[in-house]
Amino acid sequence: MADLEKLINEAKEAGFSDAVPLNISTLELRGDVRASCAENKCGQYGKNWTCPPACGELNELENRISDYRQGIIVQTVGELEDEFDFETTMEIFEKHQKTMIKFAKQLSERFERVLALGAGACKVCGECSYPEPCRNPKRRISSMEAYGILVSDICKKNGAEYNHGKNTQTFVGCYLIG
Numbered sequence: 001m002a003d004l005e006k007l008i009n010e011a012k013e014a015g016f017s018d019a020v021p022l023n024i025s026t027l028e029l030r031g032d033v034r035a036s037c038a039e040n041k042c043g044q045y046g047k048n049w050t051c052p053p054a055c056g057e058l059n060e061l062e063n064r065i066s067d068y069r070q071g072i073i074v075q076t077v078g079e080l081e082d083e084f085d086f087e088t089t090m091e092i093f094e095k096h097q098k099t100m101i102k103f104a105k106q107l108s109e110r111f112e113r114v115l116a117l118g119a120g121a122c123k124v125c126g127e128c129s130y131p132e133p134c135r136n137p138k139r140r141i142s143s144m145e146a147y148g149i150l151v152s153d154i155c156k157k158n159g160a161e162y163n164h165g166k167n168t169q170t171f172v173g174c175y176l177i178g
Contacts, residue, residue, distance in 0.1 A: 002070055002177050011074050015099040022071035022174050026157040029058050029148035037146060049134045050122040050142035061147050068176035073160045080167045089169050096171035097123045100141055113178035116141040119171040
């Protein structure tokens with residue numbers, strides 16, 4: 001078993017704004033959340049190995065996470081000039097993506113099994129090779145939503161602040177350790 005307090009401190013040192021323990025039993029894979037991926041608002045549906053339909057059906061994903069016993073939730077929080085500050089939002093998102101990749105690599109060097117779930121489609125390779133075989137299947141990072149996880153709900157159930165106030169943007173991810 002991993003020392004979660006140590007992992008939380010390491011996550012913050014890696015660049016996350018906050019981290020809290022994740023009670024694996026609170027993970028609920030919801031069809032309604034997953035269905036929103038089919039609306040393709042992010043443009044990655046059917047174009048990325050970590051997004052539907054390529055990432056697998058919910059029952060497959062549920063089986064994939066069932067063996068994990070521990071985890072942490074991580075957040076990247078940033079200040080916006082105003083609610084329409086798209087440029088800073090994208091900067092915060094990019095920071096979150098890079099930190100997710102970096103910390104996943106750190107964890108995989110210490111733990112036999114790590115499942116990283118982040119915000120948005122995987123960016124490990126920059127551009128996904130889909131439909132050609134994934135170039136980094138052991139390093140890829142799926143989105144929490146692709147797994148049917150309602151991010152605000154999982155934060156609430158685990159005592160992680162989801163809304164950090166006016167003119168802030170928060171991106172959330174989690175790491176499951178088996």
